[in-house]
Structures are given as structure tokens and as C-alpha cells.
Amino acid sequence: MMKIPHRLYLTEDQMPSQWYNLRADMPEQPDPMLNPGTGKPVTEEDLYPIFCKELAHQEMDSTTRWVDIPEGILEEYRIYRPSPLIRAYNLEQALDTPAKIYYKYEGNNTSGSHKLNSAIAQAYYAKHQGLKGVTTETGAGQWGTALSEACAFYGLDLQVYMVKCSYEQKPFRKAVMGVFDANVTPSPSPTTEVGRKILAEFPESTGSLGCAISEAVEKAVTSENYRYVLGSVLNQVLLHQSIIGLEAKTAMDILGEYPDLVIGCAGGGSNLGGLIAPYMRDKLTGKSNPRIIAVEPASCPSFTRGKYAYDFCDTGKVTPLAKMYTLGNGFMPAANHAGGLRYHGMSPLLSKLYHDGYMEAVSAKQLEVFEAATLFAKKETILPAPESAHAICQVMKEAAKCRESGEAKTILFGLTGTGYFDMTAYDAFKSGTMSNHVPTDEELETGFASLPKLG
Numbered sequence: 001m002m003k004i005p006h007r008l009y010l011t012e013d014q015m016p017s018q019w020y021n022l023r024a025d026m027p028e029q030p031d032p033m034l035n036p037g038t039g040k041p042v043t044e045e046d047l048y049p050i051f052c053k054e055l056a057h058q059e060m061d062s063t064t065r066w067v068d069i070p071e072g073i074l075e076e077y078r079i080y081r082p083s084p085l086i087r088a089y090n091l092e093q094a095l096d097t098p099a100k101i102y103y104k105y106e107g108n109n110t111s112g113s114h115k116l117n118s119a120i121a122q123a124y125y126a127k128h129q130g131l132k133g134v135t136t137e138t139g140a141g142q143w144g145t146a147l148s149e150a151c152a153f154y155g156l157d158l159q160v161y162m163v164k165c166s167y168e169q170k171p172f173r174k175a176v177m178g179v180f181d182a183n184v185t186p187s188p189s190p191t192t193e194v195g196r197k198i199l200a201e202f203p204e205s206t207g208s209l210g211c212a213i214s215e216a217v218e219k220a221v222t223s224e225n226y227r228y229v230l231g232s233v234l235n236q237v238l239l240h241q242s243i244i245g246l247e248a249k250t251a252m253d254i255l256g257e258y259p260d261l262v263i264g265c266a267g268g269g270s271n272l273g274g275l276i277a278p279y280m281r282d283k284l285t286g287k288s289n290p291r292i293i294a295v296e297p298a299s300c301p302s303f304t305r306g307k308y309a310y311d312f313c314d315t316g317k318v319t320p321l322a323k324m325y326t327l328g329n330g331f332m333p334a335a336n337h338a339g340g341l342r343y344h345g346m347s348p349l350l351s352k353l354y355h356d357g358y359m360e361a362v363s364a365k366q367l368e369v370f371e372a373a374t375l376f377a378k379k380e381t382i383l384p385a386p387e388s389a390h391a392i393c394q395v396m397k398e399a400a401k402c403r404e405s406g407e408a409k410t411i412l413f414g415l416t417g418t419g420y421f422d423m424t425a426y427d428a429f430k431s432g433t434m435s436n437h438v439p440t441d442e443e444l445e446t447g448f449a450s451l452p453k454l455g
């Protein structure tokens with residue numbers, strides 16, 4: 001038997017040249033996006049003022065199974081892909097588990113996360129359409145960083161609305177985006193109508209992703225030759241991220257391994273949707289039946305405590321309505337939550353799969369997440385992003401179950417990025433000032449009260 005190496009790098013020509021569209025194999029489609037004014041399903045043409053054409057097409061295309069990746073995108077991917085598949089031998093040993101733990105590492109590029117996979121694609125299509133620039137929001141800053149790199153590469157202007165508390169807590173993120181000439185505005189801001197409205201009502205607001213999205217969309221539709229781009233949640237983003245899962249599966253196949261469990265953190269669902277894509281395909285087509293687990297923060301529990309309902313994707317209620325697991329567009333995660341993944345909703349595609357019983361979801365508390373993150377850092381020498389550490393936390397729980405049962409399960413998880421810009425959070429954890437926050441049912445009710453009433 002082949003001795004399994006610590007790291008497996010595919011060669012360049014083993015990198016996929018097509019993305020995989022999971023919707024093509026779903027027995028039932030996610031419910032359509034609705035126009036909030038008319039209550040009617042949104043068409044591809046309706047999206048043209050917001051998204052560039054090719055991306056609007058990808059958003060609505062639920063039948064094309066394999067989508068060619070343009071050469072102009074592959075060229076960029078080759079700078080940092082294929083990304084490695086790593087066997088966590090040291091972690092396994094530390095956990096004294098018979099489980100075999102593999103992770104697909106996406107922190108191996110300058111932006112430090114998987115978000116570059118979709119940023120490159122979206123910037124490429126915008127440039128291809130002859131646009132002048134794009135607008136977006138960023139929470140923790142990874143998406144803004146990835147997109148600013150991609151926009152600088154393709155020569156596009158970029159306007160970023162950054163959630164105000166992150167803008168203040170992570171000045172270096174803003175500085176990195178500045179290196180790539182992005183314009184960064186803390187949100188809520190006085191530069192948009194929706195921002196001014198939120199500031200008038202809540203002058204002390206530290207912002208939320210939903211609020212930054214409203215500002216970025218408004219800016220795009222009121223500026224000539226600009227469109228809006230989003231780093232998660234959307235079908236198009238899950239499509240681009242399928243490269244993670246396709247590469248992981250190719251590498252696992254080479255090793256003769258097949259996961260019993262596939263685990264990923266879930267904010268808006270893009271890395272998870274990408275990682276699980278080929279395995280979910282096997283599951284949907286009856287070829288195999290791996291367990292698939294989404295891990296979310298207990299302080300922002302869309303899957304595990306949210307409602308499956310139509311909701312706005314933003315706080316300002318300017319986006320179409322999507323049917324998804326949501327805490328309500330008015331939900332604000334607690335300020336002491338440092339671990340990212342603070343979006344109120346969840347990918348409609350994953351929401352549908354979860355609703356139909358094809359995957360599971362669990363939540364993890366902040367302190368156990370950082371506990372897992374620091375043990376992982378010591379054993380595997382990579383400082384994980386707090387977001388990624390949610391997955392690590394669940395992997396450790398599953399590995400402990402294997403230790404008790406003696407079962408040597410094969411676990412694959414997504415290590416989505418590095419945490420070098422999250423040192424304030426790591427510091428708070430090490431100095432004991434970090435705390436858990438789990439919202440009460442009453443707190444969640446305030447969020448649910450913001451759900452739109454349909455019909």
C-alpha cells in the first residue's frame with residue numbers, strides 16, 4: 001500500500017478546467033428569487049442592472065452541469081492552484097484518534113482565503129463586459145482583500161463597503177486593500193441613501209454585512225458602468241468554489257480515499273458548497289452516502305435555529321427575496337462575536353439541500369472554536385482563520401467519537417484560510433477576555449420580526 005504523504009499537490013494539468021453546477025443534479029430546485037415589489041420570480045434580465053451579464057446567467061442557470069472556466073481565469077488560478085490536500089497526521093496523533101483527517105487548504109494565496117476563487121471569476125467577467133468598476137461589501141475583510149487583488153489584476157475600479165466594527169478592529173485589512181488601490185468606506189456611511197437612513201436611526205451602529213450589502217448595491221446601480229459583486233451566498237459563487245471540491249476529490253481519488261464525513265464552516269455557504277459539490281453529487285445520484293456537516297457559530301445560527309423563509313439578502317431591503325435559512329435581515333450578531341460567519345442568511349442552494357435532508361448542521365461556541373484553533377496551530381503549524389476553526393472544532397468532536405468507538409473514519413474538512421489578521425481575537429482568547437454568546441429565543445424573535453410578510 002502506498003504511504004500517504006503529508007501533502008498532496010496536484011499538477012497544473014490535473015487542475016479542473018470546468019466548474020461543476022450542483023443544481024443540475026438536484027432532484028428539486030431551490031425556490032426562485034422573488035422581486036419584492038411584484039412577488040414574481042426574478043428573471044435573468046432583471047438581474048442585469050445589478051450583476052454583469054455572464055454572472056446573471058450563471059446565477060439563473062440550473063441545468064448546465066459543467067461550465068468551462070475561461071482561459072483568462074485559469075491563468076490566474078494557476079498562480080496559486082491547485083491548492084494542497086493535507087493529511088493531518090500530527091493532529092490525529094494529538095487527538096489519539098484512529099480517524100484519518102484530511103484538509104483542503106485554501107489559505108495558500110496572498111488573500112489568505114478561498115474567496116479569491118470567486119473574486120477572480122467575478123472581476124474577469126466584469127472586465128470582459130467592459131465595465132469601469134465594481135462595488136461590494138466586506139465583513140471580516142477577506143472578501144474585500146481577495147476582490148481588490150483580482151480587480152487590480154484585471155484593471156477594474158473597486159468600491160468596498162466594510163462593516164464598521166471590522167474597519168475599526170482590522171486596520172491592516174483596510175491597508176492591504178489600499179495597496180491594491182481599492183476604495184474602502186466604513187459602513188454604515190453617509191455616502192448612500194440607505195446608509196444615511198440607518199445612521200439617522202442608529203447613530204452608534206457598528207454595521208452588519210446586510211447593511212454593507214445595501215450600500216454597495218445602491219452605489220452600483222447609481223453609478224454608470226458599475227455592477228455589484230458578492231463573495232458568498234449566491235449560486236454563481238458556489239459554482240466558482242466548486243473547484244475546491246473537484247480538486248479535493250481528484251486528490252483523494254489518487255490516494256484511494258473516500259470521506260465518510262465532509263465538514264466545513266458555513267457563513268453564507270460558499271466554501272462548504274464548493275467543497276462538498278462532487279460528494280453531494282455522489283449522494284444525489286445514489287453513488288455513495290457520506291455525511292455532510294455544516295458548522296456555524298452559536299452566536300449566528302442560521303441553519304440550526306433560523307427559519308426557512310423568504311427574506312431580503314440585506315438589511316436595507318434593496319435586494320431580491322431569497323428562500324433560505326435566515327435569522328431575519330434585521331438580526332445583528334453580538335458585538336463580542338469575533339469569529340466571522342456573521343451573515344443573517346444562508347445560501348439558498350444549501351438551504352434547500354439541508355431542508356431536504358441531504359446534509360446536517362451543527363453550531364459551535366466561540367471559546368471552543370478558539371480552543372480548537374490554537375491546538376490546530378500548534379500541531380499543524382498553520383494559524384487558522386477563526387471561520388475555518390469552526391470546522392476544526394467539529395472535526396475534533398468527530399475524531400473523539402472515533403476514539404471511543406474505535407472506528408477509523410475518513411474525515412475531509414475545508415481549511416478555508418489563515419487568521420493572521422485576526423490577532424485581536426486570538427489575543428482576547430489567550431488573555432481570557434473572550435466570551436461565548438448564544439442568543440436567547442427572545443433575541444432571535446427580534447430578527448424574525450424583520451422577515452417580510454408575503455402575499
Ligand SMILES: *Cc1c(COP(=O)(O)O)cnc(C)c1O
Binds near residue numbers: 112113143233387388
Ligand atoms: C468568508 C470566509 C468564510 C465563510 O464564508 P462562506 O461563504 O460560508 O464560505 C469562511 N472562511 C474564511 C477564511 C472566509 O474568509
